[in-house]
Amino acid sequence: MLIESRRRAYLNAMQVVNWLPRTELPFAAPSRPELLEMPEPELEVPVAPAPLGEAPAQPAARQAERPKIEVPRPSLASTRNGAKPVEEVDDTPVVVKPAPVPPPRFALQLLRAGRCLLLVELPTGEAFQSRDPAYLLLKDMLRAAGLPDAPQIVGEPVRWPWLNRGTLDQGPEAARDFVQGFLSVQMEAAPCACLWLIGLPAVKFAGEADAEAFNSELQIEGLGLAWAIPGLELLMEEPQRKAAVWQAMRRLMARWKQSDE
Template sequence: MQVVNWLPRTELPFAAPSRPELLETPQPVVVAPIAMAAVAEAPVQPQAKPAERVKIEVPRPSLASTRTDAKVEEVAAPVVVKPPVVPPPRFALQLLRAGRCLLLVELPTGETFQTRDPAYLLLKDMLRAAGLPDSPQIVGDPVRWPLLARGTMDQGPEAARDFVQGFLSARLEDAPCVCVWLIGLPAVRFAGEENAESFNRELQVEGLGSVWALPGLELLMEEPQRKADVWQAMRRLMARWKESNE
């Protein structure tokens, strides 16, 4: 109730006497006009506003940019490149025996030789010129590659080379010979591990011994000028199988 002093209206019995200073009426305080004027004329100092905090905008990636970055990371990831699938080579080879020589001959048509085939007649002429029997004996069935039309078995060049060399090695164990004629590029490539640059050369092949690389019969018929190179190479090797026949 904010009561500072309290005075009773009548004298209370047995009460202590009141202090005289409490009964005096306080004088009102008079403010001097000059002081009031000075207060009124005093300029009001503007209050300084607190310094505003500078806002720093931090760029945030949008959803679209996040997706873009994710795509870039996916593209930048290393890509495993699979080696190209090499199709299996296609060829047909026939093994023949003439005296002490074996002949691995490319079949130009893919079919077994017939008596009146131009390629077979050319082969007979080459054997007569070499001093060998001109009626060679057929050894086994033709070697055809690929072996299977379908399937998951490896039928690439390496597998073809292993198969042809294994086939020849087995025949050599049955009946040794002094020289193997490789007639045609497939025979030279998959039995002698060489290419067309080795035509008319004598080669040494591990497991097969001495081999002679020749162009194919069909190529000799198409390019007769090659026969001269074959004849010159034959003259250098002829003594090898002639001595064997004596």
């Protein structure tokens, strides 16, 4: 048996507004008298046929239907004219991450000739051979400077990037710190009157300068005096640069000659 509250819930779910039980229901509320009154039947009135030429009467308006909620959509005409539907704008600020800087690639060899250290760019990335044209040019430069033309190799070549894989930072700043730290250790081991930086990678990552500093003196914090020189390959490709190198050498020659005395 159903109690009254549950019975009304079922009737509401079936959209039944008025109802009368056939028999007395247990636990039911008393019936309302107005629901027991039977309405009188309505008399049908005959409708006369409409005369010829007149439009038939329109049927009575249907019972009001449940209103429909329509979502506005862009019309075809506005789409053809190039108009776009209005979209909501997200005011949330977008954080743009800077693009990662690829690690520089270079190979440097440190040499010692007398009281000078030479940080030389390896044109091919491999260690110098005795008959390499670049190495023969370097020997000529040392003889012209009054230094031994058989420089001693100091350590292994410095190749960058240091690692081919991994998450270690190997950008330009890390390369600069590594090269300068390597030179600082070598200078502490033996004194140096002048540091030769031969090639753009040596000038850039040891002297913190660019190609405009070629044939000039650089004062590097922690490393002292340095001389920026174009790369050996560049001097062979553009021989006219050798005159400027020779003029700069004459200005600096007294530094390492005084050290030898």
